[in-house]
Amino acid sequence: GLVGIFDLVVFGGTGDLARRKILPALFKRFCAGQMPKPSRLIGAARTDMDTEAYRAFVRIAIKEFVDIPDGDDAALEAFLAQLEYVVLDARGDTGWATLQGMMAPDRVRAFYFSVGPGLFEDLACKLHQWNLTEDDSRIVVEKPFGRDLETAQELNAILAAHFHESQIYRIDHYLGKETVQNLMAVRFGNMLFEPLWNSQYIDHIQITVAETVGVAGRDVYYERAGAMRDMVQNHLMQLLCLIAMEPPAKFEPDAVRDEKLKVIRALDPVEPHHIVRGQYTSADGVASYREDVGNDRSKTESFMALKCHLSNWRWAGTPFYLRTGKRMEVRNSKITVVFKDAPHSIFGPEAGRHNNELTIVLQPNEGITLDVTIKEPGQGGMRLMDVPLDMSFAEALGEGSHAPDAYERLIMDVIRGNQTLFMRNDEVEAAWAWTDPLIRGWESRGDVPKPYDSFTTGPDGAAQLLRRDGREWRGLL
Ligand code: NAD
Numbered sequence: 001g002l003v004g005i006f007d008l009v010v011f012g013g014t015g016d017l018a019r020r021k022i023l024p025a026l027f028k029r030f031c032a033g034q035m036p037k038p039s040r041l042i043g044a045a046r047t048d049m050d051t052e053a054y055r056a057f058v059r060i061a062i063k064e065f066v067d068i069p070d071g072d073d074a075a076l077e078a079f080l081a082q083l084e085y086v087v088l089d090a091r092g093d094t095g096w097a098t099l100q101g102m103m104a105p106d107r108v109r110a111f112y113f114s115v116g117p118g119l120f121e122d123l124a125c126k127l128h129q130w131n132l133t134e135d136d137s138r139i140v141v142e143k144p145f146g147r148d149l150e151t152a153q154e155l156n157a158i159l160a161a162h163f164h165e166s167q168i169y170r171i172d173h174y175l176g177k178e179t180v181q182n183l184m185a186v187r188f189g190n191m192l193f194e195p196l197w198n199s200q201y202i203d204h205i206q207i208t209v210a211e212t213v214g215v216a217g218r219d220v221y222y223e224r225a226g227a228m229r230d231m232v233q234n235h236l237m238q239l240l241c242l243i244a245m246e247p248p249a250k251f252e253p254d255a256v257r258d259e260k261l262k263v264i265r266a267l268d269p270v271e272p273h274h275i276v277r278g279q280y281t282s283a284d285g286v287a288s289y290r291e292d293v294g295n296d297r298s299k300t301e302s303f304m305a306l307k308c309h310l311s312n313w314r315w316a317g318t319p320f321y322l323r324t325g326k327r328m329e330v331r332n333s334k335i336t337v338v339f340k341d342a343p344h345s346i347f348g349p350e351a352g353r354h355n356n357e358l359t360i361v362l363q364p365n366e367g368i369t370l371d372v373t374i375k376e377p378g379q380g381g382m383r384l385m386d387v388p389l390d391m392s393f394a395e396a397l398g399e400g401s402h403a404p405d406a407y408e409r410l411i412m413d414v415i416r417g418n419q420t421l422f423m424r425n426d427e428v429e430a431a432w433a434w435t436d437p438l439i440r441g442w443e444s445r446g447d448v449p450k451p452y453d454s455f456t457t458g459p460d461g462a463a464q465l466l467r468r469d470g471r472e473w474r475g476l477l
Helices: 016-031 051-065 074-080 096-102 117-129 149-162 178-189 219-244 253-266 289-293 393-397 406-416 425-445 460-467
Strands: 006-011 040-045 083-087 108-113 138-141 168-170 202-210 275-281 303-308 320-325 332-341 355-363 367-375 384-392 450-453
Touching (some): 016 051, 016 074, 040 096, 051 074, 051 083, 083 096, 108 117, 108 406, 117 138, 117 149, 138 149, 138 406, 149 425, 168 425, 178 219, 202 219, 219 289, 219 303, 219 425, 253 425, 275 289, 275 460, 303 460, 320 460
Parallel strands (some): 006 108, 108 138, 138 168, 202 320, 275 450
Antiparallel strands (some): 202 332, 275 303, 303 320, 332 355, 355 367
């Protein structure tokens, strides 16, 4: 879609997130013609450098993180020309007058808080004090959004003191993934799925987010967070919402977010024996979790699996199994919707029984597959087999098509003023209100995560969680 003129101010513009995600994403949108002149990206950080040095810094970052055909630097240089930099201290007065002097009229202003959450309050106050925001200016905040209900409420209150909720964009980059949006297209654009989308036809749903990386580099943050706060409270719950929500009347921000909120509020508390926490141990030359965080008595989970239920008409009786972990055997994020068996098999026991499964893969290869039962080819009796109806996007959309990655999509949604894929204050708080008692529960029980070998599927308890119910996790590939 068309994008107007904008100024995107990135606080923390020299940080890791800016370097790896924000700047490469904006460059790709620039190449797609979505950063019309004289739009600017203004880096603002404590690092002492001038605009020329910042452009040099960004040039290196883009070359590292974006595939640019050899010798084709014209686009990159044109992009860099639209970048500026200001040395600025969120906690002091340095740089704010300069930034104020740089602001131009008649263009969208977006302020990206790509700094630690400890600086959000300072930034919000300073933006206000220096009169930098207009009614339709946008504030973008990154995770982690609090570490429990209380801190999330504090953060929301700080933001609400200076901005309207309609100006605040809380990023959960999982929501920017093409497949996640396709999930909504599949559910609500087809007659085929929605009539079956309930506990009468769906046996259970699995959501897996598996990573192969450990926590090295983020160890201080992670040791205080754990998988529940780092992944479940935000990404997995957001996916659960999109899978489980009622059809919104319109694909509009508040219509969608109202339905997601209802899902979170319908979640039952989770029974302690439906929670499995794990910690990776060393293998194949990698360190253990406890070595990575330098705490040989750590009780923080690097893996977690849980079984939860939604108390509403649509889902009563259908369990949702969630699992996520570091140092798992492969990197894979997916949702599997497992339909019930056909009520009766006319082919007899030799044919085998099969059920339909809808698999939505978020990474590494985004796509959607529907397993359909057909006859095994060849003579002999009637034997059944599953074949996938494959909707791999690369194939369906052609190799040349470049689906924007999550950050590209979300940054452009900020510029366009579309909040549909961003979390609202009440959603975030409801999610913490559900996770807080679970965390307090295992803390008060003194629960210690179970060790699991690195590069496996997590502790045995995770498999048992489903096996007790006569079910199995779907493979990680
Ligand atoms: P970082 O430490 O690499 O960068 C911090 C940035 O903030 C630097 O540019 C620094 O100059 C600036 N800064 C620090 N103190 C400042 C001050 N007083 N005034 C002005 N600028 C100041 O951090 P990061 O990894 O880029 O993370 C930024 C935010 O994004 C954090 O909230 C983090 O939790 C979140 N986040 C990061 C990632 C990631 O992959 N790095 C992923 C998800 C969320």
